[in-house]
Amino acid sequence: MKTSEHYAGARGEHYAAQKQSDPLNxxxxxxxxxxxxxxxxxxxxxxxxxxxxxxxxxIAQMVQQAEGLEVNAASASIARAQQLTVFSSFDAxxxxxxxxxxxxxxxxxxxxDVCSTLEKLRA
Structure with missing residues (x-):
């Protein structure tokens, strides 16, 4: 299973509900x-x-511009509800x-694949 698949669909919603529900923590x-x-x-x-x-x-409160990348749709939705810019893939x-x-x-x-991911981030 790809990492992004682990945080998608019902599994992703469960993860977000358990770990990501309070952005003001x-x-x-x-x-x-x-x-x-x-x-x-x-x-x-x-x-x-x-x-x-x-x-x-x-971070957004102290820098010129802040954006996020999050593959978990439920977590990304919580972030976007705070008026944050959040992309769901490298392609975006x-x-x-x-x-x-x-x-x-x-x-x-x-x-x-940590090395490949870091290379994409650096590009």
Whole structure:
């Protein structure tokens, strides 16, 4: 099973309900504190695996532009409900270099081919 399939359909909805239901969870502020020193107000940032947008929402408050990439449709929907820009696949991203910073929190362990994924993010 592909990683994206694991977070799709009924499985994805179950994951979102169990793990992603509260984008205002104070724990996101703790995670965000790790990224904060690396961000500038002029940055354009991608949150790879942004989930429900809990960290992306905080990033968006301090940078020029913040976008997310999330394959779980239910989690992405929660993020979009907060007026966040969230893409659902690499193909949906523009193929021109535009991000100053790419962040990711607790995502790579869910990715089947980490090297290939990192190469796509870097491109």
């Amino acid at each position: 104070p724990g996101y502020a703790i995670d965000f504190a790790y990224f904060r020193p690396y961000l500038k107000g002029t940055d354009v940032v991608l949150d790879f695996g942004c989930g429900n947008g809990g960290i992306l929402r905080l 991203l523009l193929h021109e270099p535009r991000y100053d910073v790419i962040v990711s929190n607790h995502v790579l362990e869910h990715v089947r």
